[in-house]
Amino acid sequence: MGPFETSESCQEWKEEYELPFDVIPDEDGTIFKKLSNGWVPYTLLVGSDGKVVLWESEFEEEGFAAVVEKLFQEPTDAQAEPEAAVRAVPQRAGRGLGANIVILGGGAGGLVAAHHLRRKLSGRDRIILIDRSPNHLFQSSLLWHAVGQRRADQIQRPLSDLTRKGVEFINEEVVEIDAASRQVRTKSQAIDFDFLIVSLGAQLRPDEVEGFDEMALNLYDLEGTAKINAALDSFSGGTVGVLVTDMPFKCPAAPYEAALLVESFLRKKGVRDRSEIHIYTPEHQPMPVTGTAMGEAITKVLHKRNIQYHPLFTFEKMDPSERTIIKSGGEPQKVDLLLAIPPHRAPEVVRSSGLIGSSGWMHTDPHTMATEHEGVYAIGDVNSIRLANGKNLPMAGVFAHYEAGVVAERILAEIEGKPATATFNGKGYCWLELGDGKAGIASGNFYAEPEPAVRLYPPMHPWHWGKVLFEKWWLRHWF
Numbered sequence: 001m002g003p004f005e006t007s008e009s010c011q012e013w014k015e016e017y018e019l020p021f022d023v024i025p026d027e028d029g030t031i032f033k034k035l036s037n038g039w040v041p042y043t044l045l046v047g048s049d050g051k052v053v054l055w056e057s058e059f060e061e062e063g064f065a066a067v068v069e070k071l072f073q074e075p076t077d078a079q080a081e082p083e084a085a086v087r088a089v090p091q092r093a094g095r096g097l098g099a100n101i102v103i104l105g106g107g108a109g110g111l112v113a114a115h116h117l118r119r120k121l122s123g124r125d126r127i128i129l130i131d132r133s134p135n136h137l138f139q140s141s142l143l144w145h146a147v148g149q150r151r152a153d154q155i156q157r158p159l160s161d162l163t164r165k166g167v168e169f170i171n172e173e174v175v176e177i178d179a180a181s182r183q184v185r186t187k188s189q190a191i192d193f194d195f196l197i198v199s200l201g202a203q204l205r206p207d208e209v210e211g212f213d214e215m216a217l218n219l220y221d222l223e224g225t226a227k228i229n230a231a232l233d234s235f236s237g238g239t240v241g242v243l244v245t246d247m248p249f250k251c252p253a254a255p256y257e258a259a260l261l262v263e264s265f266l267r268k269k270g271v272r273d274r275s276e277i278h279i280y281t282p283e284h285q286p287m288p289v290t291g292t293a294m295g296e297a298i299t300k301v302l303h304k305r306n307i308q309y310h311p312l313f314t315f316e317k318m319d320p321s322e323r324t325i326i327k328s329g330g331e332p333q334k335v336d337l338l339l340a341i342p343p344h345r346a347p348e349v350v351r352s353s354g355l356i357g358s359s360g361w362m363h364t365d366p367h368t369m370a371t372e373h374e375g376v377y378a379i380g381d382v383n384s385i386r387l388a389n390g391k392n393l394p395m396a397g398v399f400a401h402y403e404a405g406v407v408a409e410r411i412l413a414e415i416e417g418k419p420a421t422a423t424f425n426g427k428g429y430c431w432l433e434l435g436d437g438k439a440g441i442a443s444g445n446f447y448a449e450p451e452p453a454v455r456l457y458p459p460m461h462p463w464h465w466g467k468v469l470f471e472k473w474w475l476r477h478w479f
């Protein structure tokens, strides 16, 4: 545990999450310094035989070996190939030589970027984060919230807490982004920027589906997952449907995780034998971007848990009066409890500000995250990044997180007048939560050619603990 933890807080972690191993504090930060890439700690689980059995950050064997090796070395900064040309930071009259860095969105990407920049920049540089929500939500825990394993207050943190760290927070809706005149506008003010990071995520549009509010519960927001939890509590048997209404959607694993968690929930509640669980999705296989083997592995798990899978279900409409969902050219499917993922669109402000490309999303350089506008970067779900296999980089927090680090490094370099060298390499990972305290993990290089090189690690308890620890770390580390 990091340098801010005490023996007591470590013990609390152990008890709260019923961890079968000891948690000890890293009082003077020695371990953090050796086992981190500067801001993201690698989390190691060491077996009773003294061997490391898990580490999280990059789940690769080479990386794994490198971390162990790093224990015995002085930390060095990983540098990619230097690039030439740096941009002079404008010196604005009346504000000294500091830069104005504006970050739109305090979700996964915006939060990491703000933190990283603040740690490295001097106080004369302003970091201003704008979000219409007062809270940061750790979205992957929504699924645990849906099955009653988390309360809403356990998976959110107030963004105003960032002011303690020197980040200015404006809790307002962004209504215009003027990249040419280097200004963003909220409902009440205009803010100039030297650098802009757009991390506004994907906008959920349940309103595009007629009958959604009457028939479906939104799996992707807090209000929806609270309702799902209440509905599951009073569920005494019937048909549960998990529906993907449209593509793309964030976290390709989420519908499968949701179905598996619900299956485990109903089994523990004693109503599984009176229930059917169905997944309806337009995809031709689970997590198609990761390849056939991954799809087959997940399908096998679904089969084993008696979850009916309906791929190529191109959703057309729902009929709340009959409680049915219908795919184009298909028969109505009756569903008693419908958990739905609404259509995702680029945020309205990004569209109305003329910042989207032909894909309907923002376009950036896939390595530097730079847009065509000088000093304007975009990270996370708001982007569409085409991979070598013709599919898109999935919308996932892990990518928003790593991209944020890259953009922060590049902005720092520009401010310091050094060559910007940091690049995003397409590496990432994703947990697949199965319920019953188990998870699988998929990890690899999504920029590999001719297609992503992603490996699935079989389900086991430590992956689940890894996910729990990551959640705890995330919500403590950034706030």
Ligand SMILES: Cc1cc2nc3c(=O)[nH]c(=O)nc-3n(C[C@H](O)[C@H](O)[C@H](O)COP(=O)(O)OP(=O)(O)OC[C@H]3O[C@@H](n4cnc5c(N)ncnc54)[C@H](O)[C@@H]3O)c2cc1C
Pocket (backbone or CB within 6 Å): 104, 105, 106, 107, 108, 109, 110, 130, 131, 132, 133, 136, 138, 139, 140, 141, 142, 143, 172, 173, 174, 175, 199, 200, 201, 202, 219, 220, 250, 251, 254, 347, 349, 379, 380, 381, 382, 395, 396, 397, 398, 399, 400, 429, 430, 431
């Ligand atoms: C159920 C679920 C499970 C998931 N599980 C995982 C997982 O296991 N692993 C993983 O890697 N990813 C997971 N994800 C995906 C992950 O949460 C997102 O990909 C990630 O949050 C994207 O980060 P972002 O910064 O691009 O956008 P977001 O985190 O969505 O942040 C966008 C922010 O912008 C703000 N905003 C939007 N418009 C405006 C506006 N006009 N004005 C002001 N503020 C605005 C929003 O309030 C929000 O705070 C999951 C998502 C869900 C829903």
